[in-house]
Amino acid sequence: MTTTAAAPQAFWLAGRPATGTDGFDVTSPWDGGLVGRVSVPTAAQVEEAVAAAAGARDAFSATPAHVRAAALDHVSRRLAERAEEIARLITAENGKPLKWSRGEVGRAVSVFRLAAEEARRFNGGEAQRLDTDPGGVGRLALTRRFSRGAVLGIAPFNFPLNLVAHKVAPALAVGAPIILKPAPATPLSALLLGELLAETEGLPAGAWSVLPVPNEAMPALVQDPRLPVISFTGSDTVGYQIADSVPRKHVTLELGGNAAAVVLADWSSEADLDWAASRIATFSNYQGGQSCISVQRVIADASVYDALAEKIVAKVRDQVVGDPSDDATDVGPLISTAAAERVESWVDEAVGGGAKLLAGGTRDGANYAPTVLADLPADATLAGAEAFGPVLSLHRVNGTEEAFAAVNDSRFGLQTGVFTRDLQVAFRAHRELEVGGVIIGDAPSYRADQMPYGGVKDSGTGREGVRYAMDDYTYERVMVLTGLDL
Template sequence: SVLTVSNEAMPELVADARLPVVSFTGSAPVGWSIRDAVPRKHVVLELGGNAAVLVAADWSTAADLRWAAGRIATFSNYQAGQSCIAVQRVYAERDVYEELLAEVSAAVARLRTGDPGNEATEVGPLIDLAAAERVERWINEAVEAGATVVVGGERDGTTVAPAVLRGVPPDARLAREEVFGPVLVIEPVDGLDEGLARINDSPYGLQAGVFTRDVRVAFRAHRELDVGGVIIGDVPSYRADQMPYGGTKGSGTGREGVRAAMEDLTVERVMVLTGIDL
């Protein structure tokens, strides 16, 4: 059953003792306030992310980089970037950085903005004017702090042209917080140590993508990245219903997915048989 109610009705529903489980997807302040309000309930929270990609030096052929760039460009800007696992940060080992930057920038520049009802449109508007103005403000803040806009970033009403920036300071909001818009930061790193550390340097930990064909790099990334899921050979925007989908740190608690939902909505009960002949 689906019951649509106003935001004002939600606190009463959340507190109702007849509803033993609360699952919330949305902003971190609201999510954590729900958990604080009902500490004795089972609460599942998916609170967003700051999805990152690492392109390892072994992903180095022109075809590899062109394919990775296309995936990064598409999944940084699908739903106008309004997805918790949209690509927001890209770190590339220095040997492949410049070529990847050129390929990503060209792929992003080719994306067509406009009316989402038009089949030719690839990047539509943001949810409202306030969201578009916030994204524009974050871009301007990064530029003022020393970043360079490689392509895009112009705002026209609620539409923001898909943007690629480089040289974004690590403490800028574009690098630290969830932009939830069509903006991509791409930076070089000197080796895997720095690349993995830069991905982990975030208050969020939903999913990450690692482009590599080295199984040792893949298993190391899975072991060291503090995220809920690592996608090897693709962007972090991949998701399937059978996956235990969820994050760490500020991205929430619990998992979504078929098995996870069954476990969330089930209470294990034990029966012990004694004194009965079977």
């Protein structure tokens, strides 16, 4: 999808369209064609948006639940109605294959629907009698959750609609104003979402803004005391810089990973290994590997390693690489040529250090071929870093204990997939693996949008998933009623 040069697209300032004095081009990672031109807010317009968000705090928090729920329902319906158009926009600006863009739109439909449902039942309150001790006779505590204040949502490029939805929808559900900063490479999906939000009724001015400001302008927003909550998705380096710079703010971080798929000895039938290999091959390459829970490491018991490795390599080679707008394409380009060059340099380093290249290992512009490595040196960059590209390494282990130790031997801890049929091992994995999520019988890349999603160690803090983000955007406040005849 390319367009001819046109006036810059407006951004959304306190719920209304606005343009600044400057703009930037959004280009396709696939062919470099112009996808759109976006207007950049001026410093004065950013100030206006922040002031509006801070000023809307009390009014928005007091908005009836049915008003917020109706707005969220409207966005969910409109996303569904315009699904194909939006999917093609995601593919155009992001480069992900159309099949995955369609899935992303479907997930965003669900996120807004879930948020509407949660808005209707959230904050019902919890009553607690206090006469368990003599001093509490006649007293009753009522605990409810209230907005912490305006949210600064900072979104990444890899899911330019759904990860925006995971910041905007929970904020609107709890009545917290939000300023959304989309990734500079992929702002168009967020701006289209703003178009749908602008169709809603009943939300106060200042309840939401979508500001495509450059990354250089982010520190000022992060530091602004009128934005007491920050929800960031991106690299661990930037995320912890943000958290360290504002220690008194409530900061949630959804950061990187180097997700492992563990295949244990009991997962040994031909059908089992075919399933594992298929899921691993698919989810090491979906989104071009540009997902925090993309499979990066396969940790396989020695008893199944050889057969599994052969199947994985065959299925990775079967991945269809090409034009992301083609329905048949499985793997499209990375977000930029620079991103592909980084992946290329890490693979070349690993091979130079002794790793065996079993598939892939070639680059063409922003496209990097689906790649499989074996015998990865422990000191290779790929051994510890997040590849964020279509690269998979295979590791042979002896037994469950060694497999789980290998998973935990990482500074990241987002999600792990464990292929086993042993229920006791499943519970052991849940207990021992230092990650935010354990997926049994499938790749680590599974995510349902209502479940808690997030990690430990360098994978971040806090949780997404609609209800869990709503908790992060609010705090408990207790009221004690006195003189009651209970």
